[in-house]
Amino acid sequence: NAGVTQTPKFRILKIGQSMTLQCTQDMNHNYMYWYRQDPGMGLKLIYYSVGAGITDKGEVPNGYNVSRSTTEDFPLRLELAAPSQTSVYFCASSSRTEATDTQYFGPGTRLTVL
Amino acid sequence: GQSLEQPSEVTAVEGAIVQINCTYQTSGFYGLSWYQQHDGGAPTFLSYNALDGLEETGRFSSFLSRSDSYGYLLLQELQMKDSASYFCAVRDNYGQNFVFGPGTRLSVLP
Numbered sequence: 001n002a003g004v005t006q007t008p009k010f011r012i013l014k015i016g017q018s019m020t021l022q023c024t025q026d027m028n029h030n031y032m033y034w035y036r037q038d039p040g041m042g043l044k045l046i047y048y049s050v051g052a053g054i055t056d057k058g059e060v061p062n063g064y065n066v067s068r069s070t071t072e073d074f075p076l077r078l079e080l081a082a083p084s085q086t087s088v089y090f091c092a093s094s095s096r097t098e099a100t101d102t103q104y105f106g107p108g109t110r111l112t113v114l
Numbered sequence: 115g116q117s118l119e120q121p122s123e124v125t126a127v128e129g130a131i132v133q134i135n136c137t138y139q140t141s142g143f144y145g146l147s148w149y150q151q152h153d154g155g156a157p158t159f160l161s162y163n164a165l166d167g168l169e170e171t172g173r174f175s176s177f178l179s180r181s182d183s184y185g186y187l188l189l190q191e192l193q194m195k196d197s198a199s200y201f202c203a204v205r206d207n208y209g210q211n212f213v214f215g216p217g218t219r220l221s222v223l224p
Binding site: 041090092100103107108 | 144157
């Protein structure tokens with residue numbers, strides 16, 4: 001199993017450009033998440049999904065959009081990139097039960113907006 | 115809303131025991147998780163407590179007291195490779211949203 005994969009690993013955008021961060025998991029998890037992490041800070045939840053076709057906003061959704069057409073894929077769309085979106089973006093997936101709540105993280109995408 | 119508090123930094127020597135505390139305020143509670151993150155890496159899951167008490171996994175243990183809205187991560191027999199940031203995290207009232215604490219940076223000295 002590859003687990004959670006993210007592409008690209010690094011990206012530099014100009015202000016106003018758009019891009020899609022890709023996230024794929026092969027563990028058949030229903031739950032998927034997008035986080036951003038600014039330097040020296042904790043992770044902030046951007047959007048999450050509890051299954052194909054179902055998404056909801058997290059703590060910091062402004063400037064982002066998501067879709068979940070399949071169980072495996074959960075892309076994050078940045079429209080009109082701004083310097084404030086410079087961050088490391090992590091995708092995660094989980095299969096929650098009463099006994100455990102493990103999230104598996106991808107390697108991250110390091111995004112710089114200039 | 116919800117908030118979590120952790121110490122920002124902890125320093126200890128190899129072979130020692132260190133405890134990282136986490137207090138939380140949530141409108142509901144579905145369990146406390148702990149994650150480790152090395153510099154430049156992704157968070158990795160360490161432990162989860164849904165009920166009060168101690169959970170042990172090798173050198174790491176995690177404790178939860180729901181009545182005190184408090185938990186801690188206990189790291190024993192510290193090794194240099196344990197130098198990392200440690201995050202506690204909780205789910206919100208609806209059980210779907212997930213909130214991380216600000217993180218505790220652990221430095222293990224030789």
